[in-house]
Amino acid sequence: MSDGAMIEVENLNVVFSKGADRVHAVRDVSFRVPEGATFGLVGESGSGKSTVLRALSGLNPDWTGQVTIAGRPQKPKRDKAFYKLVQMVFQDPYGSLHPRHTVDRILMEPLSIHGFDNPDRRIEQVLGEVGLGPAFRFRFPHQLSGGQRQRVAVARALILEPRILLLDEPTSALDVSVQAEVLNLLQRLKKERGLTYILVSHDLSVVGHMCDELAVMNHGAVVEELSVERLKRHAPQHPYTRQLMVASLGYDREAIDKFEDFGIGG
Amino acid sequence: MSDTPLLNVEDLKVQFPTRKGLVEAVRGVSFSLGREKLGIVGESGSGKSMTGRSILRLVSRPGIVTARRLEFDGIDLQRASEAQMRRIRGQRISMVMQDPKFSLNPVMRVGDQIAEAYRTHQKVPPAEAKRRALDMLSAVRIRDPERVYRAYPHEVSGGMGQRIMIAMMLIPDPDLLIADEPTSALDVTVQLQVLAILDDLVTQRGMGLIFISHDLNLVASFCDRVIIMYAGRIMEICDAKNLAAAQHPYTRGLLNCLPSIDGDGGALPVLKRDPAWLEHGLEHGLEGGR
Numbered sequence: 006m007s008d009g010a011m012i013e014v015e016n017l018n019v020v021f022s023k024g025a026d027r028v029h030a031v032r033d034v035s036f037r038v039p040e041g042a043t044f045g046l047v048g049e050s051g052s053g054k055s056t057v058l059r060a061l062s063g064l065n066p067d068w069t070g071q072v073t074i075a076g077r078p079q080k081p082k083r084d085k086a087f088y089k090l091v092q093m094v095f096q097d098p099y100g101s102l103h104p105r106h107t108v109d110r111i112l113m114e115p116l117s118i119h120g121f122d123n124p125d126r127r128i129e130q131v132l133g134e135v136g137l138g139p140a141f142r143f144r145f146p147h148q149l150s151g152g153q154r155q156r157v158a159v160a161r162a163l164i165l166e167p168r169i170l171l172l173d174e175p176t177s178a179l180d181v182s183v184q185a186e187v188l189n190l191l192q193r194l195k196k197e198r199g200l201t202y203i204l205v206s207h208d209l210s211v212v213g214h215m216c217d218e219l220a221v222m223n224h225g226a227v228v229e230e231l232s233v234e235r236l237k238r239h240a241p242q243h244p245y246t247r248q249l250m251v252a253s254l255g256y257d258r259e260a261i262d263k264f265e266d267f268g269i270g271g
Numbered sequence: 272m273s274d275t276p277l278l279n280v281e282d283l284k285v286q287f288p289t290r291k292g293l294v295e296a297v298r299g300v301s302f303s304l305g306r307e308k309l310g311i312v313g314e315s316g317s318g319k320s321m322t323g324r325s326i327l328r329l330v331s332r333p334g335i336v337t338a339r340r341l342e343f344d345g346i347d348l349q350r351a352s353e354a355q356m357r358r359i360r361g362q363r364i365s366m367v368m369q370d371p372k373f374s375l376n377p378v379m380r381v382g383d384q385i386a387e388a389y390r391t392h393q394k395v396p397p398a399e400a401k402r403r404a405l406d407m408l409s410a411v412r413i414r415d416p417e418r419v420y421r422a423y424p425h426e427v428s429g430g431m432g433q434r435i436m437i438a439m440m441l442i443p444d445p446d447l448l449i450a451d452e453p454t455s456a457l458d459v460t461v462q463l464q465v466l467a468i469l470d471d472l473v474t475q476r477g478m479g480l481i482f483i484s485h486d487l488n489l490v491a492s493f494c495d496r497v498i499i500m501y502a503g504r505i506m507e508i509c510d511a512k513n514l515a516a517a518q519h520p521y522t523r524g525l526l527n528c529l530p531s532i533d534g535d536g537g538a539l540p541v542l543k544r545d546p547a548w549l550e551h552g553l554e555h556g557l558e559g560g561r
Contacts, residue, residue: 049458151315180314180485182542185528189538206457213532214539237355237533252459253532255492261467264460 009202010073011169012038012061017070019056031057031068032226038218040168043195043202045219045233047249053225054205058171061203062093075168089119092162096174098154105190108132108140108157115165117248125166135160135190136195145169151181159190163198172204176211188215208251213237221246223267276303276445277479278326281340285321285503288333296321296334298503300550304447308473308480310511312487314525318503322451326481327366328356338531342445365440367451375424382420383517385439407438411468415462430461437465442470447479448472455484466493481487483542487514487525499525504552516552521548 019031021056021239038044046054060068060096066081073079075090097270109128116124129139146154155175162170175191188211188271195202206212212219213236220230221243229243241247245267251260297318302309312320325336327346343364351359368374376384385407386400395403401420408416411434423430433453440448450469454462467525470493473480484490490497491514494516497521499507507519517523524542 047411049460144353168289181487182314182528185530185539185541188530189541191536192536196414210530210534212533214534216538239532248460250532252463255488256463256466256470258467261463264464 009039009141010037011040011042011075011202012044013071013073014057014061017057017060017068019053019065019068020061030152030225031060032224034070034220034222034225034227035232036218036220036227038201038203040201041195041199041201042218043214043216045202046203046205046222047207047212047219048222049164049207049249051224052093052222053175055224056225057222058173058203058205062091062171062196063087085119089165090167091169091171092165092167093171093173094155094158094162094175094264096151097178097180098158100239101156101158101163104146107143107145108137109141110271112162112164115161119165121165131160131164134163134194136186151179152182152186155183155187156190157177159187159194163194167200169201169203172202174206175204177206177208184211189199191215209236209249221249228267276305277344279303279340279342280322280326281338283322283325283338284336284339285318285325285330286335286337291461295503297325299353300505302498304479304481306473306477308470308477308482310490310497311481311483311500311538312485312490312497312525313500314485316502317500319500320451321503322364322500323481323483326449327360329366335406340559358392361388361445362443363445364447364449365417365443366449366451367433367436367446367453367548368441370456371404371424371429371432371436374436377424379423380421380436381424382422385420385435385442388439389442403442404438405466408435410441411435412464412555413438422534430457430465433457433461433465434468437468444476445478449481449483451483452485453482455486461490462540487529491515495527502549504548506548512549520545521532 009173015035015036017031018081021028021030021078034057036044046057048054058064061072063083068081071078110117112128116127121127131207132139132141137153137156141153149157176187192229194200204215213233216233218232219236220227229241229246231241235241239250239260241250248264278280281301282294286295300321300322311319311322321330324330330336338349345537366490382404387403388405389400405420406414408419413434419431421428427435454465457465464498469480471500472478482490482494492513494511497509497511497514498505499519501521506521507517509517527540529541530539
């Protein structure tokens, strides 16, 4: 089954709460990501795209189904080696860095947990790779701009030399000019290190720019999986994907009246 | 476009004293607005929100707002007393903020908040205010206005919360609506539906709209004219439909660094900032593209 697939997900289900509050947040999601590819998960808020990522990363242990990463089946609870292989970059660079730790301490912590040697050299190197000079090493997050913080978050993920990066809306909190810098950084690092990415985004243009394959989610289920070529030909099959596509092209008064509400099961 | 502008702004400046001296958030902005949709686009820190807030005199101390002219429908907003301003705010000029979570009263039913906005400006019995509030909720396309009227802010979704905010801002029937990133917290489809509501209201009521946003493509497709701001100055004012042909290197840079569905995944051009942009903005409302 796994011919060079870095990530394989089959029948992933995530359910929160019980009884009347029961929310079936992810419904039978399956996809596979070849090594070195970028896979996009697209959807609106509440579609379950981030929940898939949190289940993959081990942040949420309450899921059922099969997850195979780098050829190894994963249980809900992960071991330390897993976190060396898979790292995550979060949406909000203002919330994901400890406000009272310096960049140096933020980067040192994963190194000491995993017992890496030469921490000094590694920190300097990774800061250089994400385009921050050594001058940033002893700054606090509040002394950095949003784009610089997101670079620190990428550096923290990269310093363990993972093979997979899970990116949860990595640029949606940033200005477009800064977004371009961070996207370029991610593309360069992927090329240099042969990384595999899963990119969660609501922005079809970011996904079209970055990804090879994408899955469109709505109400917890994948409604369509398509290649980026198909997206570029503006030829998605599912009406929900087509509507997202129209919406991403900008304001069009007439098109809006034709918008539908795609309910569960759509 | 009508001949007498609704709003005239000349040489608007907003300054904040800090330990290191005065910081200028807005440095000499001039524009006029008719009954149209005017977009203000810029990155964070460009002064676009401060421009919107200073029109309503909502910049609080120690901020200092000065302008050669700040005139709304013949009223000098700089000289108006607080009492006059209270009559203008909400009733004549209203403002929709970015996040409904922080703008609605969490312990009051949303319908009562909308009705209150109406009764603050009109002497009407409560039942009449409630009826108007329900009408307004249906005008912003809320399907079950009776139920939503009774809901508390935490019981409604982000998109619905934003529509409730808009209903509340529109119920006094203002002449000018300032919308500060009213839709950036929403999903794309909901965002466009909310904009369609605003669009229809501008057309039907002849309202003026200032739409503050960081989303160039959205503004280009939605507004009539666009102001591009950078570092507290206006770089360029142009017709929205001609934004793609904009001249200023900053505008061009912003447009170029957007990824696109049709992109090839190659490196995006990165915006190179010219220090000269900090020194020279567009002077005194001499607008291009009209």
